[in-house]
Amino acid sequence: MTKIRTHYDNLKVARDAPPEVIRAAYRTLSQKFHPDRNPGSATAPRIMAILNTSYDVLSDPDKREKHDQWVAEQEQAASEAAKPEVRAQPPRHVSTPPSPPKAISGGTGAHVREYWSVYAVIAIGVAIWVSGESRMAPLAPQPLPASVAQPLRPQYVRSNAAPNGQPWPTLAGYIPGYQPLHTDGLSSVTEDNSGNDSDVFVKLVFRDSAPSYPVRKFYIPAFSRFTLTKVTAGSYDIRYRDLVTGDLSRSETFSLEETATYDGTQFSNMTMTLYKVKNGNTRTYGLREAEF
Numbered sequence: 001m002t003k004i005r006t007h008y009d010n011l012k013v014a015r016d017a018p019p020e021v022i023r024a025a026y027r028t029l030s031q032k033f034h035p036d037r038n039p040g041s042a043t044a045p046r047i048m049a050i051l052n053t054s055y056d057v058l059s060d061p062d063k064r065e066k067h068d069q070w071v072a073e074q075e076q077a078a079s080e081a082a083k084p085e086v087r088a089q090p091p092r093h094v095s096t097p098p099s100p101p102k103a104i105s106g107g108t109g110a111h112v113r114e115y116w117s118v119y120a121v122i123a124i125g126v127a128i129w130v131s132g133e134s135r136m137a138p139l140a141p142q143p144l145p146a147s148v149a150q151p152l153r154p155q156y157v158r159s160n161a162a163p164n165g166q167p168w169p170t171l172a173g174y175i176p177g178y179q180p181l182h183t184d185g186l187s188s189v190t191e192d193n194s195g196n197d198s199d200v201f202v203k204l205v206f207r208d209s210a211p212s213y214p215v216r217k218f219y220i221p222a223f224s225r226f227t228l229t230k231v232t233a234g235s236y237d238i239r240y241r242d243l244v245t246g247d248l249s250r251s252e253t254f255s256l257e258e259t260a261t262y263d264g265t266q267f268s269n270m271t272m273t274l275y276k277v278k279n280g281n282t283r284t285y286g287l288r289e290a291e292f
Contacts, residue, residue, distance in 0.1 A: 004074045007054035007067055015068070019059065026055040027197055030244060036158070049155055055245070156246025162201065162219070172226035174218045175201075181215035182206060185232035186267035187256040193220040193274045198244040200274055203292070204228060207235040207253050214239075220274070233258040233267075239292055240274055248287035249274075 008015050011025045029051050031037065038044035057063040161167050164177045172193075174180060193200055204216040215236075220226045238251040256268040274284075 004071055004078065006071050007057050010050050010054040011058065013058075015071075022055070022058045026051060026059075027244065030055075031197075034244075045155070052155055052245075158243050158246075162217075168199070169219050170221075172218070172220045172224045174216070178217040182232035182234070183230045185230055185256065186258055186265060187231045187233060188227055188229045188269050189231055189236075189238075189256070190225055190227040190269075190271040191218075191220060191238065191274055192225045192271055194223050194225050196242075196274060197222050198242045200240045200242060202226075202238060202240040202274070204231070205237050205239055205250075207237060212237075231256055238272060238274070239287060241292065248289065248292050249284040250287045250291070252283055252285075 006015070008017070011022060011029065013022055013025045017025075030048065033044050033047045033051065035041065035044045035048060057067050162175045162177075164175070166175055166177045169175065189204065191202055199219070199221050202218050202220060203214040204218075205212050206215050216228055216231075218226055218228070233256050235253055235255050237253045239248070240250075241248050251272060254270065254272075256270070257266075258268075259266045
């Protein structure tokens with residue numbers, strides 16, 4: 001049976017692989033084949049486009065379910081096509097031709113003229129048999145639909161500078177040129193990127209206004225963390241871009257509180273993870289470019 005090429009094959013994972021395995025496989029392959037890491041390679045952009053497509057499908061539960069259904073249908077169709085087609089054979093001539101005489105007068109030509117009807121029946125039977133055999137040839141396997149190999153979104157290429165034109169910092173910290181806002185509070189928020197192998201561009205967004213707006217913009221390298229201090233009390237969320245894949249995510253809304261007590265002020269100190277981990281404390285959601 002013809003093997004169906006799937007998105008699982010592209011990312012080299014099993015079909016029942018959990019999301020964290022799929023994400024890890026995509027990161028490993030994208031770092032290996034990214035055009036920035038393979039300058040001058042004619043195949044790297046095409047391979048990266050296929051990886052992007054496969055990750056886009058397998059990281060989305062709805063798209064993944066539809067892909068699994070498509071794979072099952074294609075394998076069923078290939079299995080049916082591989083079965084030999086059984087056709088009714090036309091009846092062969094079953095009568096026993098008369099035995100030729102031991103001695104034939106008049107040579108070969110006379111023999112053919114005498115038994116021409118026997119040879120005609122044999123010739124017709126052979127022609128019908130050959131025609132039936134040609135019709136029973138198995139169907140050629142159908143190629144994989146072009147939509148599987150086509151990227152569903154433009155390939156992301158990391159810029160050498162932040163959106164405001166300033167170079168990315170070498171260490172975790174605020175990006176020069178973006179003025180920190182909401183700096184008169186006592187609360188702090190630590191953004192933990194230590195379990196992530198990608199650099200991230202992060203925004204702290206104030207939600208107690210319409211529209212909401214970013215009050216801090218900063219950069220965290222892979223395997224690092226950064227703490228925002230003196231944050232004013234209020235409702236916020238975290239929005240960030242993965243600088244390897246270009247993926248956008250946001251956290252749930254959270255509150256920073258300052259409460260006066262008899263001996264001072266009680267305030268918030270939060271730590272949030274920027275990646276999906278088992279028992280992690282941050283649930284993230286996809287984000288559109290216009291919302292970032």
